[in-house]
Amino acid sequence: MFDLHFLPLNQSAGIWQAELPNFYATMPVKPVRLRANERLGLFSTIPLPAHQQRELLERLSAGYYRYEGTVTSALRSLVERLNDFLLSRNLKQSLPSAQQTGSLLAMVVRGSSLYFVVSGTAQAFLVRKEGVQHWYDAAGRPLGQAKIPSLRFFREEIREKDLLILAPEPYWQPEALMGIHALGEEGIRQRLQGDLVDFSCGLVRFTSGKGEIHWHLPSVVRQTPVKPDLETKAPERETSLSTEPVIVPQAISLSGKRWEGVSGHSPRLEQKESEESRVPEKNNLEKGAEEKPGTSARPVKPGKQKQSTFAMDWQPVLKAFAAFLHRLEKGWGTVRQVLRKFGQRVLPHPAGVEINLSPGVMLAIALLVPLLMAVVGATVYLERGKNEQNRAYLATARQFVAQAESESDPALKRQKYLESLEWWEKSGTFKNSEEGRNVFTTAQNGLDQLNGVKRLTFRPALRDGLPPEVHISRMVAYLNDVYALDQTSGRVFRLIRSGNDYELDLNFVCGPGMAGGRIINPLVDIAPAPQLANSNATVMGIDSAGNLVFCSPGASTMDLMVLRAPGMGWGKIQHITMNNRTLYVLDPMSNMVYVYRASPTTGFSPDDDPSLYFGNDTPPLNEVVDLVADVEHLYLLHQDGRMSICSHSGFEVECNHVAEYGDNRPGRSGEVERFEEVQFVRMQATQLPEPFIYILDASENAVYQFSQRKLNFQQQFRNVEPPQVTFPKESPTAFVVTPNRRLVLAFGNELFFAIIQ
Secondary structure, three states: OEEEEEEEEEEEOOEEOOOOOOEEEEOOOOOOHHHOOEEEEEEEOOOOOHHHHHHHHHHHHHHHHOOOOOHHHHHHHHHHHHHHHHHHHHHOOOOHHHOOOEOEEEEEEEOOEEEEEEEOOOEEEEEEOOEEEEEOOOOOOOEOOOOOOOOEEEEEEOOOOOEEEEEOOOOOOHHHHOOHHHOOHHHHHHHHHOOOOOEEEEEEEEEEOOOOEEEOOOHHHHOOOOOOOOOOOOOOOOOOOOOOOOOOOOOOEEOOOOOOOOOOOOHHHHHHHHHHHOOOOHHHOOOOOOOOOOOOOOOOOOOOOOOOOOOOOOHHHHHHHHHHHHHHHHHHHHHHHHHHHHHHHHOOOOOOOOOOOOHHHHHHHHHHHHHHHHHHHHHHHHHHHHHHHHHHHHHHHHHHHHHHHHOOOHHHHHHHHHHHHHHHHOOHHHHHOHHHHHHHHHHHHHHHHHHOEEEEOOEEOOOOOOOOOOOEEEEEEEOOEEEEEEOOOOEEEEEEEEOOEEEEOOOOOOOOEEEOOEEEOOEEEEEEOOOOOOOOOOEEEEEOOOEEEEEOOOOOOOEEEEOOOOOOOOOOOOEEEEEOOEEEEEEOOOOEEEEEEOEOOOEOOOOOOOEEOOOOOOOOOOOEEEEEEOOOEEEEEEOOOOEEEEEEEOOEEEEEEEEOEEEOOOOOOEEEOOOOOOOEEEEEEOOOOOOEEEEEEOOOOEEEEEEOOOOEEEEEEEEOOOOOOOOOOOOOOEEEEOOOOEEEEEEOOEEEEEEOO
16 A cells, blocks of 8 residues: 655746646545545646636545545546536537637556556656656547547556646657656756746655555745744755655645535645634724734733633523523423323233323433434435435436437437436436346446447456465466456466356466576566477467576466576566467666567577567667567557557568557547547457457456458457446556467456357
8 A cells, every 4th residue: 555645746836836736636535335445646737727627626626535436437527527518518618719629637546456547638757767658648638528538548557656747738748757766855946947937737656554644745835935023943864755744834644534614625635724814803902902914813822812802791691591491490390290190001010000100211211212213203204305306317327328229329328328327327226126227237337339339248267266466467378268367476377168158277387486597587578489399388478588498288387488688688578478489578767669480390599699689779668568479460459548550561660659449439530549438458469260350458447359451449348337346446457368269367366268259
């Protein structure tokens, strides 16, 4: 778990400001169960006054923590709410110049995972030791212009001292931010400011902790001149954003509670207000006690306080209170008589014996009986009212379904179905009624048809599962077997098909250890083994030193083939992919793709130098998250969902770095540079007779199927609704489509499979 340290930087008219109203973060307050362990941060560029913008971000945050669903769907709902708010205001404006648009950056930290969404022109930079990741929405369409907002999702695992920079516009190039995460606060500020006169941005530093949120006041704001008539204080030491919270007069560290003295607002805004509110008005001061201009009010010590000029006369109050006590005593005597008679008539007792209830018992009866009657009545009333409200919600959902079915515009039809499901979700117990099930089925089937979704019935792949520390990061298939790489240990698990399910091969050897007299480090990636003479290997893996191991079922040892290192040595081996007997090795730190070719008889030779796939014209590879190859092409999947397709033409490599996806679904644009609202993280290329590219979307637990070369969308696979098994809340980490048309999904240490019909 990580603590989040927030630092606002805001310079206006050459003066550093203490607050940045459009930068907001808060701990969960009365969240639903799914949101309890999440931390939300927002950065907006909405042209509203500071207090209105702060109130708007507070409401968006509160709505997020009440949302039931996945992180990505909750973030999407948050952005849509803001877009609807701006759009409704703009539709009421007759002049285009009066319309208001803006951007939003939203981040959610859940455990060690960072979920991020960009909508509009604002941009973010994640700076770490390995480099800088630039997060932006290439569409750049501001919020408040269209019914459906443009969204771009990102997900990353947080590391100690990572630095996230949130900016309203692209002030910097990613290369200019390299290494900035290692600087202190002053160094970061000076590096970001550069030649800029006025600029604003938000900084977030991640450090190991308990999931707390800490706000920091910039040092340039804290360092104010000391006046001669004020008590001189020792200068504050420079505080680095990467270490401790800054101590300011207000309690601005959120450790599971609200800020002291602040009702839901950011401490940076309220600090100035709270200081001003502590200055007494002149009417409440004795004559001559007014402060000099520019000085702050000093508290009066106990024992020396001045009596207020507005002294209160308590005499009438005491008389009224005495009269009230007298009337209460007379009324209590009457109540005692009534209760005694009531008890004698109702309670069982021997004849002739008078029931003598103590005053305490009679008082309890007098108070509890009407209280219980009120509680019962209120419960019945509220339950009836709630049922009527839920019934109205379901009726609204049914109306939206009817509107969707009669709508001819695919975009409006899709929106109506989505709104129907939102109202259906609110209908409580009526969701499970026959009418509720019909509404859900109709809306879901309509959306699936528009989105090209094929629903599959998933079930657990292993009866007992894998150990909890396992984190599957890559899977490959060979005939009926599935091989899964554990990122934690660098070991490969073999899953053997047994009937309709899978069993774990406990004797399979593939991972760190000894092979060919060399020490094998934990494997970083795996691929199907090429067919070589005298080799029964079904899977191969590579470690960080370039050692290539070949693993065979039933073997007690691994075969080793050492790859000859490049002339400059290895930077960081991240991914490998295999086509025929050609191996491609992605080394983003060296910004290279190295190519090794194996002999059909001897395999890879340690004497063969690798060739450079791109030659001397290598594109940036630091944002490539995966790569696959077919006979002629190399496919590079970028972090923002774009695809690059490269091929050899004679002795040169030709690349289309903005290869367009074909999307002919109803209401779609036909060709797009990337799919909106998805997070592509893993790829797989299958060969004849079904040559496809499969891509895993971690945001919606879906697998997309595309044709090779043209990247035409075919369909996407998702779990059935309602599901027979519920996927874990965390995002999927790996997938594979087997030759016998089974889709296997991994969520950390949990594996599920479905048959593709």
